[in-house]
Amino acid sequence: MTTDALTTELEPSDLIDFDALLSPDELKLRNQVRAFVQAEIKPNIAAWYEDAHFPLEIVPKMAKLGLLGMHLNGYGCAGRSAVEYGLAGAELEAGDSGLRTFVSVQGSLAMSAIHKHGSEEQKKQWLPAMAAGQAIGCFGLTEPTAGSDPSSMTTFARRDGDDWVLNGTKRWIGLASVAQVAVIWAQTEGGIRGFVVPTETPGFTATPIEPKLSMRASIQCEIELTEVRLPAEAVLPGAVGLRGPFSCLNEARYGIIWGAMGAARDAFEDALAYAQTRMQFEKPLAGYQLTQQKLVDMALEINKGFLLALHIGRKKDAGTLGLHQISLGKLNNCREAIAICREARTILGGNGITLDYSPLRHANNLESVRTYEGTDEVHTLILGNKLTGVPAFR
Known part of the structure; x- marks a missing residue:
């Protein structure tokens, strides 16, 4: 099936000629992602959902399409527009929310945090690998008793010489058990700060939350942080407070x-x-x-x-x-x-x-x-x- 055929064949709900509002580049990207979803996700999603399985094997294919951190510039990211990112997200969620959520956690949360607030060294270390699907990231903000009110988080980072030491619990953290890097937000004596935490760091434990009735083809976890020791350069220098x-x-x-x-x-x-x-x-x-x-x-x-x-x-x-x-x-x-x-x-x-x-x-x-x-x-x-x-x- 050609991408041109996909434009009309799979849009029976379109009563307003929505595609006329899109540029040729936007249509091309949309149709590429739609074809990917038709070939790679829809034939498999029922089994993935039934088995509560997130298909890690699909990550390199998403990276090849430029979907990981696609709205970011530089460091191997595609530098796409907000509209292009949105169109891709709509197609991915037509396949399943869990697959779009992966792209969101990876790109809009973990990669965006490093891209917006990280040091140049942090960006160079993590963003190219994450854009290529060689490293998976997660974003640790919410806690068992701090969901809608993140200012009440109890995870705390204390200084110990030049190091930071983190203790606390995070919950409903997408991808944490398969991630190589976590962006963890914690209270400090100077306000809420973000930390780039390699998940292999001693004291970092991620446990998938099971069983679930929703988002079954996705991974959400509880993270335990027990005396997680990080060097001074682990802090995101550009982020202080909840902004x-x-x-x-x-x-x-x-x-x-x-x-x-x-x-x-x-x-x-x-x-x-x-x-x-x-x-x-x-x-x-x-x-x-x-x-x-x-x-x-x-x-x-x-x-x-x-x-x-x-x-x-x-x-x-x-x-x-x-x-x-x-x-x-x-x-x-x-x-x-x-x-x-x-x-x-x-x-x-x-x-x-x-x-x-x-x-x-x-x-x-x-x-x-x-x-x-x-x-x-x-x-x-x-x-x-x-x-x-x-x-x-x-």
Whole structure:
């Protein structure tokens, strides 16, 4: 199948000629990633999800496509635009949230932290290897009792001569058990700081969280840090306080705006194809008014969601994006995507609870996507603060 054929054949939800809004380079990248997902992810995702398996063998293939740290410049990174990064994220999440999450943790979190806040030595040591898929990174911010409120983290880094010594626990840390490097955020006497921690450092232990009902083709871990001793140069020199990790979280939140719509689109396509072939009362489900209403409602929200993602991406590329607009996109598109996936499942009937079809798998994954990088409640309060000028977080 050619990339040109992919443009139209797999976009039955497009009612607005969305591709006309994209440049030739953006379409080319989008179609390359779409072809990759069709060939490498979709034939295997049901088994990976069922077995709770993250396919490490796919990492070099993603690197070859330039997907790792793709929005960063230099150090072997592709230097793609925000819109190109978003388009790639939508295609990856059409395959599965777990595979897009890998690209997000690697590029938007771990690599972005080093790229934005690291020393030149840290950048040279880690970024080329991470862009090439030769090293995997993770991002240790959240804790068992510090999720939406990272300022309450208890992980602490103390000075011991020229060294730093870290103690604490991190939870829901993607990729930690397979990573070679971790960016760990910790309290210090001088405020919250970030540390580049090789995972082979004594005292660093990562344990996968199992079993899970969501994000099964992905890895999330609890990290124990017990007297982890690091040299002075392990600290990220450019990050003091929560602005450091938040600058990375906003990169990841931006990717979710696109990714959630990719999952919704894929669920819609499964439901539409099923409705066109499933016969009930001597005609296909697609011939019934209630089914058509469901399909139309889903398609409308998918089109609106992609338009919102593109608008936010264009503003990000232009340097005019407000942080509250990232919250707007993340809140809206996650909320609509999970509703679309659940509605798509209803068209599939009982067959929709099997892994032969994608909607319920996507809906389960989106429970996690809706929660991480800021819950609905957190983003609602960010937008409420923007509208009223009154912070209501406490």
